[in-house]
Amino acid sequence: xxxxxxxxxxxxxxxAQDIHEGAYVNLGIGLPTKVANYLPADREVFLHSxxxxxxxxxxxxxxxxxxxxxxxxxxxxxxxxxxxxxxHADSFAMMRGGHLDICVLGAFQVSEKGDLANWHTGAPDxxxxxxxxxxxxxxxxxxxxxxxxxxxTGESKIVRECSYPLTGVGxxxxxxxxxxxxxxTPQGLKVREMAPGLTFDELQAATGATLxxxxx
Numbered sequence: 001x002x003x004x005x006x007x008x009x010x011x012x013x014x015x016a017q018d019i020h021e022g023a024y025v026n027l028g029i030g031l032p033t034k035v036a037n038y039l040p041a042d043r044e045v046f047l048h049s050x051x052x053x054x055x056x057x058x059x060x061x062x063x064x065x066x067x068x069x070x071x072x073x074x075x076x077x078x079x080x081x082x083x084x085x086x087x088h089a090d091s092f093a094m095m096r097g098g099h100l101d102i103c104v105l106g107a108f109q110v111s112e113k114g115d116l117a118n119w120h121t122g123a124p125d126x127x128x129x130x131x132x133x134x135x136x137x138x139x140x141x142x143x144x145x146x147x148x149x150x151x152x153t154g155e156s157k158i159v160r161e162c163s164y165p166l167t168g169v170g171x172x173x174x175x176x177x178x179x180x181x182x183x184x185t186p187q188g189l190k191v192r193e194m195a196p197g198l199t200f201d202e203l204q205a206a207t208g209a210t211l212x213x214x215x216x
Contacts, residue, residue, distance in 0.1 A: 050132035055083025117164035137168030156208030
């Protein structure tokens with residue numbers, strides 16, 4: 001495959017471009033937390049965490065960490081002017097009540113219909129950890145997924161049907177991977193962008209579901 005894959009920081013920066021002014025956004029554990037570091041300084045975005053924080057800023061500078069101010073992944077965060085923290089039950093009420101514009105989640109698999117599997121692989125030695133993912137997947141107005149396009153063994157994480165236990169059905173709107181940006185549409189998975197040097201045929205060969213090519 002003759003391509004320069006997007007780095008994880010490049011994926012995070014690309015997601016940040018699609019977060020609109022004034023959006024209330026939850027960044028999932030792991031890769032999605034990087035998005036906070038790439039939000040434009042002139043764009044007001046309210047970052048939410050299910051452990052009870054609203055108004056988070058970027059990661060603190062080394063030595064500036066506050067052990068009492070963390071996100072759901074137990075990573076230290078900063079709080080912007082006007083930010084607040086509160087009981088996690090109130091945080092889940094925000095999620096379940098449809099008050100979040102966007103959530104950004106990682107995934108084990110996403111189907112061509114936008115089904116999401118991100119909490120359990122079904123492996124006997126795996127530790128299932130759903131956290132607030134089901135609440136976010138159904139409660140947020142838009143669901144963005146960030147993930148590698150393939151597993152470490154070369155299997156596509158974008159599939160016709162998920163083989164892992166589902167987090168949500170038909171909930172994903174857009175997928176960002178190290179190879180492409182894809183939209184979930186009623187017609188199927190539509191390619192928006194591809195990594196530099198990657199051809200559509202190469203992308204299709206790396207994907208376990210049928211893709212619709214970029215159209216002008």
